Amino acid sequence: MFYVYIIYSALKDKYYIGQTSDLEKRIETHRLRKNLGASDWILKYSETYATRIEAVKRELEIKNKKRRAYIEGLISAFG
Secondary structure (H helix, E strand, O other): OEEEEEEEEOOOOEEEEEEEOOHHHHHHHHHHOOHHHOOOOEEEEEEEEOOHHHHHHHHHHHHHHOOHHHHHHHHHHHO
16 A cells, blocks of 8 residues: 655644655654654645555645645545
8 A cells, every 4th residue: 555645744834745655654754853844744634545656646746736725625625
């Protein structure tokens, strides 16, 4: 399984979009290493895919939207 995820940092007021095969480990890595300049990253959204190719395609699709409103729409539909 592969995941596309969106995490959020309140300190930076930023979203980050990525893909991984181990969602929990990847988020923990962001927090511990203070990736992207913050340690308060929380998972806001995720999707599951059978292949990395599908996950990368979807990650790029979300990133290419380049609109915070689009990202926040995905998150609010998520729950």
